[in-house]
Amino acid sequence: xxxxVRLKKLIGTFLLVALVSIYALLATIIAxxxxxxxxxxxxxxxxxxxxxxxxLPAMWIIWWMEKxxxxxxx
Numbered sequence: 001x002x003x004x005v006r007l008k009k010l011i012g013t014f015l016l017v018a019l020v021s022i023y024a025l026l027a028t029i030i031a032x033x034x035x036x037x038x039x040x041x042x043x044x045x046x047x048x049x050x051x052x053x054x055x056l057p058a059m060w061i062i063w064w065m066e067k068x069x070x071x072x073x074x
Contacts, residue, residue, distance in 0.1 A: 002069035002070050002072075003069065004069070005068075005069065008064070008065050008067075009065050011065075012061050012062065012064060012065035013065075015061050016058055016061055016062075019054065019057055019058060019061065020054060020058075023050075023054045024054075027047075027050040031043070031046060031047070031050075
């Protein structure tokens with residue numbers, strides 16, 4: 001039985017919120033642990049990179065949410 005669209009969107013919404021929260025926390029922990037004495041340019045590049053990197057798993061979650069349910073054959 002295919003998953004209803006509303007349920008997929010609800011699950012996807014919670015997954016996106018969890019992804020962004022956990023990802024931001026981890027990116028900040030890594031920055032604090034490893035970039036303390038680095039220059040401003042290193043900080044800028046790190047946060048530009050990590051600020052864009054979360055989009056990849058978020059795109060997959062959104063693609064999954066928007067995918068139409070499978071049709072039953074027969």
